[in-house]
Amino acid sequence: MVSIRTEEITKRFGDVVALDGVSLNVREGEFFALLGPSGCGKTTLLRVIAGLERQDEGRVYFDGRDVSDLPPHERRVAMVFQNYALWPHMTVFDNVAYGLKLKGLPKEEIAEKVRWALRLVRLEGMEDRTPFQLSGGQQQRVALARALAVEPEALLLDEPLSNLDAKLRLEMRGELRKLQRELGVTAVYVTHDQEEAMSLADRIAVMNRGRILQVGTPAEIYERPANYFVADFIGQSTFIPGTVRSASGEVYEVETNLGVMRAVPSTPGSDFHPGEEVILAVRPENLRLGCGRGSNEVEVKVVHVAYLGKHLRLLGEADGIRVVAELDKDSEVGSGETVRLCADPEDVLIIRRS
């Protein structure tokens, strides 16, 4: 198991900057997700770690050892590709055994390790099948078994579940996490699916336009987004633009079109000065109907109410601002009504505009 550190990695493809000075620490045995929209550079970063792309600037360290100049196979990592990259001219056994054969292991040991790896992914007895004879989920497991068979120090996964249907994807998530924990292997997981990243990873790095915008646990990322992009990309929020008026301790007063609102900085310790243009973000579950003393109040015209089982999702509008709220399922609200929604100051987060 290794820790992985990238230091100021820059990678360009022609005029396009795919990675722009990316520094990252992945701890030993950690399940780490790279999350971001398409084209944000997450796959390129994974490929740089794997040694499949050569960075233009910066270094990659495994356990503090500089591996920047090592070819892929000397880094002792294994990768699972989005399309699985199973060799169609080989059987399941040959696919899984390929890496072991290249290591020059004796035949019996290869057979034993292949059996072990296939058992891990619950595909015993499928050795003689070809990839064509497997379902999507089974192909995915073979790809995983092939990666695990070589007992890599780090497992790199590039959107490995994106080609599976929703139900299978949920199932595989659980299995993947369980396997990673059992084996204790460091895993770097690329995805654009925030729910997948939140449910799988110990920590997440949110990326956009070749940069890392925030690194943190799923809770930190969700509850304390570092900037507008992260708050917008992860989950849903109501965003209210405003101008800082004054501060008293951690709580700021912000002038908005919906009135003066009391809010706290998204990331603790951030400092805002009076007159600074900011954005206030409120998560849907932090908006409620009954207002208490000292909470912020907003008058919202209800556009649509959706029943989601446990709760109601309210979509509304307040002075041109789109409002999303999750209300108790017994709440009595209907489309076209005007309601007052409230949020406590500690649930209204101040985010810098840029």
Place this chain on the structure above:
Amino acid sequence: MSRDPLILGMLAVSLGLFTAVLLIPMFEIVANAFWYQGSPSTYWLEYVLRDPFYFPVSAWVDGRVPFLHLEITTVGSPYTIRGDTLIISGVDYGVILNTLMVAVTVTLISTAIGVTLAFFFSRYSFPGANALRTAMMVPILTTPFVGAVGLRRMISIHGTLNTIFYDYLHLLPYRVVFDGLAAVILVQSLVFYPIVMINAYATMVSIDPTMEEQAEIFGSSGFKLFRTITLPLAMPGIEAGSLLVFILSLEDLGTPIVFQGSNAEKLLTYQIFTKIFSQTGLILPEGTALAFYLLFFSMVAFFVIRKYVALKQYAMLSRGGTWRPRTRRIGAARTILVYAVSLTILFFALLPHIGVILLSVADTWGPSPIPESFSLKNFRFIVEDHLTFSSVRNSLIYSTVATLIIMVVGSGAAYVVSREGGRWSEILNYLATMPIAVPGIVVAAGLFYTYSATPLNPVINPAYLLTLAYSVRRMPFTVRSAFAGMLQTHVNLEEAAWNLGASRTRAFFNVVVPLVLPNVIGGAMLSFVYCMSEVSTSLVLGGANPAFAPITWKMADILYSLGGGQFPTAALGVLLMSLQLAAIVGSNVLLKQRVSALVGA
């Protein structure tokens, strides 16, 4: 199968044409091969196998040892040295084995060259790679017949190569002359390797790069990576190209005609050709037996392509993800090596073209590397000689009419195959590609035999049969291209028209035709040039009445009937090459794609 009149009409017309011009003539030949003195028999097939000229193999079972003994009587040695000349002519194993041996050798050489070049161009990036790749495809601009005319001059005893490398540079210990079967192998390999190259290249660039990256992560690289991953994944394309070369080598009649005189005529196509007496419409039964064997070898290769290769469309497995072509920048040393290998091949591959062009503008050409004096008299001859000029005109007329038939019937066939399921559609699918696999000489012999007692008798006027033969033989180019267009034209587009009240016929002409027209025209341009350069049917059917003969018949006629006949023949060859170049460029512009999709199997 739909009962729509448009579909039924298209099906009926295409099946009718293929039946009349391909299936019945083939059946006639096969039936005659199995006929002796008024009843079914394998007499002629056995007769051919008993004649050492065709099959010098004797087999017997030894009473004491229960094994089959085989003995092959061969004639000549691979090479002979006469004075200062090394003559490489190949060993004569009899007509049948010679044919197979030539085809196998040409296939192996073309495959080795084609795969090596495809690997260079699909995996390495180096300065000038695209230009070099295009240059390496130039040999496809000529047919073996035209190529052989040019190459014969270049490699003859006092030809350009010997003059440069033996007389001037003293680099060779002997004058080297390729003759007979060896010359046939040389010409065909040089002309056919681009077919493998294009197919292998197309497959190699379509291999999902993660397949190789995954292996690299495990430590595979270099030849190991090539052998275990790249080559097996590229095999469907390579096999398709190789088998196509095998078929083309089997059916080539032009090269043996050019190199006749030693053992080059001991090939099936040539032998069948000499068994057809076109003036009288008579075919020796022995000829039909030989045609049956040729057809058999060719059809086996065809069915292997259709069945075995089609099953292994590996690219289908890949899902999701995007990739960039995976090329590796190589250093100076390797770039030099790639250029050295490619340019050496290109040098030899261009010899036929250089030869034919030099011959066409030569006034006289003795033992010197290039002609002593130049002139345009050979081109003037084409215009001034009445029969030669009319042969060009005839070819243009036959090929134009054939191409029009091809466009209509080919588009119809492609439409039926792409839109309709069922047995008839499947049969049509087979028939539309089968002409690739039926040697021209078999079609020609069959047509001759079938229609000699009808008003279509080629002795009266071969124009009709020639036009029909061209249209069927060159149909696959257009069908493939039109089919590709049909697949890109989603059926929803037609359904939207039906939904608004258009009949199927109306929707076909309003929606499908405009969308696939570039594909049809692109394919038709290739069909046209291959009609122009068609050899075997032209020689057999055209020879029945020289007044109506096409250009290739005239080339063969001039080559051996006039003193210095190679010069005007070469001029006609250059004319064909120019047409071919124009059509391929035009077709590429129209289709905005590589030639691969059209010449590949």
